[in-house]
Amino acid sequence: MALLDALSRHSIHSLLEFGTENALPGFVREVGAAEMEQQMRENHKEKLKNKKEKQSRIELRSPFELKMLNLKILAERQPIFDDSAESLAVQGSSFLKHFHGSELVEAIETQTEVENSPAIFVLFWGTEGSLGEHALHLWKRSAYKWKNMINEKLNINREAVFGVVKCDEEGVELCHAFGILPKQKPQFLAFMDGQRVGQQMGLGDEEFFIDWIRLILMGSLIHIKDVTTKNNLMEFGPITIGIFRDEQQAEFKSYRRVAVLLAGRYQLAYKLDKRQ
Known part of the structure; x- marks a missing residue:
């Protein structure tokens, strides 16, 4: 009402008659002190909520995840690779074990029976689009690089087994057993001593996967x-x-x-x- 009174001083007609305690279409409603306090409390809660959301987004990437591939862009690219990259992938494929049926579950159970047994790193990929083929190609190259160039330099005592599970008609049940749906983007899981110890849902180059494998194996x-x-x-x-x-x-x-x-x-x- 005080605002209408002030505006009335600059108007030919008084504006006070447009003020009302109830909400009416076309009229200015008078807001009480209690309602103002309630609005302030709600605004304060909203600010705190927005602050928490911003903080969580800041922590999404670690120092080793600063050069990730954009999955949306990658999904639009055809899985066509140059000769040198394809050569590494072909050689790396010999280091990948294709798990079928209960083989992966049995391999994980075996870890609990043998001390310092090899860690198992598995790519789960679906049949939707080309993203899975890109992931498989990178995984083959990473396996090749780890087995032939990196492992000897790190002096890590534990061995690593690299595997693949394709979430098609044959492997869909196995994927479901690990909580992965066929149409989901590629996921990488790591197992040590019969326990899941790591998960990676992003894609990067070979160096990115080498770092991930190394960090898992070192504990x-x-x-x-x-x-x-x-x-x-x-x-x-x-x-x-x-x-x-x-x-x-x-x-x-x-x-x-x-x-x-x-x-x-x-x-x-x-x-x-x-x-x-």
Whole structure:
């Protein structure tokens, strides 16, 4: 009403008659103090909600996921590869095991029976569009590079088995068993000691997959015992190091839980210092 009173001073006719306590079409409604407070509370909740959503988007990519391929663009490209890339893929295909029926489940169960058994990395891909063929091509090349060029340099004790499951009529039940639908985009799963320890739904070049495989095999949390270990880790990319008094410390246990959740995405390590 105060606003209408102020506007009336610049009008030939008084505008106060257009003010009403009830909401009527074409009229200005008077807003009470209680309603204003309610509106302020709702606006505050909306701001907090938007702030949380923005924060979650910031954390979507790790330092090793900054050069991902755009899946929408890739899906529009024909799966035609140059001779050199195709050559690597053909050679890499010999390192891929095509799992059928219960073979994958049995292989995972075997991990629990043999100490330090090979880790299993599997690509699940469907038959919709060309995206799956691109993923398979990259997976073959990555397997070739790991087996022939990378593994010896890393000094990792655990071996790796690379596999493929095609979610077609024959493999659809196996895909469903692992929660993957035939029309979903390609997914990569990692298994160690009978447990799923990693999942990757993005696509990158060979270096991207090499980093993912390496991070899984080295474990979610690496104990740095000397300078040499730290320097070796720093050669492969960004590393986060936590310093704790001992492994019984509450802060260390929280750090370890986070490391498990981020396995394969971040290079997390720790060192012990009794002075902490």
